[in-house]
Amino acid sequence: xxxxxxxxxxxxxxxxxxxxxxxxxxxxxxxxxxxxxxxxxxxxxxxxxxxxxxxxxxxxxxxxxxxxxxxxxxxxxxxxxxxxxxxxxxxxxxxxxxx
Numbered sequence: 001x002x003x004x005x006x007x008x009x010x011x012x013x014x015x016x017x018x019x020x021x022x023x024x025x026x027x028x029x030x031x032x033x034x035x036x037x038x039x040x041x042x043x044x045x046x047x048x049x050x051x052x053x054x055x056x057x058x059x060x061x062x063x064x065x066x067x068x069x070x071x072x073x074x075x076x077x078x079x080x081x082x083x084x085x086x087x088x089x090x091x092x093x094x095x096x097x098x099x
Contacts, residue, residue, distance in 0.1 A: 005029055032095035040095065044088040051081035 001010050004018040005027050017024050032040070054077040062070030 028097040030095065030097045037092070037095060040088055040092050044085060044092060047081050047085040047088055051078050051085060054078040054081055 002013060002025060003010050004021060004023055006023040006029060007018060007021045009018065009020050011019055030037075054073045058070045058073030058075075058078065061073060
């Protein structure tokens, strides 16, 4: 006897949807609130922007002759920012409920 993920009521197995709320058996509820989702999306965009700024800043610094700072910005800080962007994207997908 399956239990509905939306309303929490049990129903008979052969039915294709919950008779109370109409949710299909494959329904997964959102794991996160609206404000938290907005904050994650802002952080996701900021991480991508930070990666782009690190690459551009590293190029500018390298052209000015500060090789160590340019190398650190391009080869260390930019991949870290892009990694945060990817990780936040995965967290957003998980929080949205799309498994």
